[in-house]
Amino acid sequence: MRKWLLSLLALVAISGASLTSVNHGTSAFAASKSKLTGKVLAVGSTALQPLAEQIGERFSSAHPAVQVTVQGGGSGAGLTQVQAGSVQVGNSDVFAEEKDGIDASVLVDHKVAVVGIAPVVNSDVSVRSLTKSQLKDIFTGKVTNWNQVGGKDEKIVLINRAAGSGTRAVFEKAVLGDATAATAQEQDSNGTVQKIISTTPGSISYLAFGYIKGQTGLRALKLKKIAPTAKNVRTNKWPIWGYEHMYTRGKAKGATKAFISYFHKKSVKGIIRQLGYIPLSEMKVTKDADGVVTTK
Template sequence: MRKNNLVKLLAVIVVVPLFLVGCSKNQEKITIVGSSALQPLIEQAGNDYHLAHMSSNIVVQGGGSGTGLSQVQAGAVEVGTSDVFAATQKGIDAAELKDYPVAVVGIVPIANKGVGVKDLSTQQLAAIFTGKVKNWRQVGGKNLPIIVINRSRGSGTRTTFEDLILSGKEAVNSQEQDSNGTVKKIVSTTPGTISYISFPYANDQNIQKLSLNGVRPDNQNIPANKWPLWSYEHMYTKGKPNKATAAFIKYVLGKKVQQDLVPKIGYLSIHEMKVARDSQNNITQIGK
């Protein structure tokens, strides 16, 4: 009798690990790498999707748009996320990639609350980031040196900001950071600092969001391009995605995410836009 019980116990010990291995093999792993601006939306969408599809395993990482595009092109990940069009990036063959624009995100200049400035002209902002203006007093603020914090090269947010504000001028040498969250923390705690972050990260009362030319940085001003600092958020796959990846992208583009989650986190649905922007930053009216 004892021998039979021992045999049954051993059988359970062997079967359980095999069952667990089988479950792990059946998990539909999707690795998504790239834009830190899009990361909050994809992380939350991935968590929600997993609750309804328990076999899914969605891993979301930052690293910047350049990293996302290069990784998906190399076939190292299922999805590369980007704030910029793949066609604008050196070393990326956009013809190999399939583009899924999933949202629009605003970008806002931010400063430490002690600088004494709440609004800048586009020209003043460009002068600060090219090093021509070095003290806040020169733009109506306090007598305080300006410390520029830039995003790292390869950041889609930086590319968009420089394309739209600097118009080809060289940015001043400055400290560089690779994530929106780190930039926000530095600006909130370091006197004289200025930088820029995407709207979903700009919910901290310890930073000063700067208006541009008297226009407030909010989502209501983006659809008609009244607030010009915005970009599409792209999910790229290398050619046709596999079944699991296609299903998740379809979920992100669906009603639940676009109408509920996108605005909740601070983005705009692409369906709200009244204008379109191409890879050369040309603006056209939608429907014309």
């Protein structure tokens, strides 16, 4: 009886060992089933950066042999570097045709999402809504005190983005038109602007939607009492928005092509919305490089 029991235990042990070995083998296969390899360096728009980083992490999990690196620097830097061939992807908030010094004919545009942009103020500012004309007057320097637009007697502290910023280009095209922006403090990224506005009384600037949600110390302004929401962007009821572009020099190939394609998977639409962007498929309108909006 004892001998039979020992034999049974030995058989169970062997079976268990075999099962463990199969499970490890299956896990190893699951982790290495993607044969995609390579490196993808995406540089440019800080408005697109949070989304590109999140999608990059998911993509890398699915393709462990691909190294994805996302950096900011502004749309101008992204377009310049991808044109020079020093990066695989140039992230931009604007069409390449809109940037001086960029030969759009050698670049291929891959739109991956839509970004809404809104004027933001420090939370001490009492004004809640402005007309487009009032907003223009503030950013061109005609209005310098909040009491001129219905607020309290407080000097307006103007914060702008640097000249190469795509976020700035989208904002100025929609709000200033051909008018010249007033001289103001300039910052290189959405993140820096976010910090300055939240800690500087009387200040105003503009941010991509993803940098506004859940932030303390600042709030977005309405335009003619219309709120800056994804719903309003979809129909162009909120007019300050643009595409998030990922440019490549020539056609995208290999790991770069797969990374860009990943943005269009149904499984990542939730991340796009969660981070404050709008999936391309949800837009009811389109916009061209000249800013002309057409209903789909």
